[in-house]
Amino acid sequence: MGLLVSLDVLLEEANVTRAARRLAISQPALSAQLARLRQVLDDPLLVPAERGRGMRLTPRAAQLKSPLHELLTRLEDLVEAPYAFDPSTAKRDFTIALNDNAAMTIGLDLIERIRKQSYVGLRLxxxxIPRDEVLDLTARGRIDxxxxxxxxxxxxxxxxxxxxxxxxVAQRKGHPRGTAAMTLEQYCAYEHVLVSxxxxxxxxxxxxxxxxxxxxHTTVSVQYYTAVPPILERTNCLATLPERFLHRFDHMIDRFDLPFAFDPFQLQVGWHPRFDxxxxxxxxREQLIAARPF
Structure with a gap:
């Protein structure tokens, strides 16, 4: 069983040093396990990559990678499945992937709800994370x-x-445009801040x-939603952002309906079926749904 766990990590990392670090064993010990696996499976499994940069999987190793990980995952689920879950006594770390818009819109309420109960063994x-990593990280249980x-x-x-x-659309308090309803001409006349x-x-x-x-005319692009209100406060720029997010900053900005019809959207929660x-x-999931604002 231990050899299979080591093989799973080796195939994922394709690097003995990184795999040994994840397994919390020495590199010589893992190299010895790799030698044993090569003997048992009659395949080198990992070979030097072209031009000598790192390692690559052999065809046999590539064929084993996904089925082996799925098998070990199912076994882990079977062994670790609790008979009951009591948040007042449980010790568990949960991880949620979201951007700072969702963190401000829903995450704050979830944190407040959980921490009010003083569940000392639970951490959040x-x-x-990038979208292209979501499915893999949720399947592996690294993201809940x-x-x-x-x-x-x-x-x-x-x-x-x-x-x-x-x-x-939002602007700073005391903006020279005033506080009347936003017109399309005004919307296009001022510079904009964009989240990207x-x-x-x-x-x-x-x-x-x-x-x-x-x-x-967009003149400022930032990666985080929470950077926008301070920028608006110091400039005459406008920003178009979700209403629920902007509501958190009503003490800093004034907000208005868009001067054109634009489709609304939904925030969802997603999880991998293996955790059903x-x-x-x-x-x-129940805590998140109960904490969501209405």
């Missing part, structure tokens, strides 16, 4: 829940709707405006 981590838009959820996850939201994970100055709203024959019957996982 929130982090951002994912919160995002419907478009963010990859096929293969269970999902549940959390909240409906829509976009509004890759530094883009373009979004779906720009495509929508182009269809109307209009254009907005995990009692602790069920409890966390």
């Amino acid at each position: 981590a929130m982090l951002q 829940l994912v919160i995002g838009t419907r478009a963010f959820m990859p096929p293969g996850l269970r999902t549940h709707d959390l909240v409906d939201d829509r976009f509004q 994970t890759n530094g883009s100055y373009h979004s779906g709203i720009d495509d929508f405006l182009a269809e109307l024959g209009h254009y907005r 019957e995990d009692l602790g996982h069920q409890w966390l």
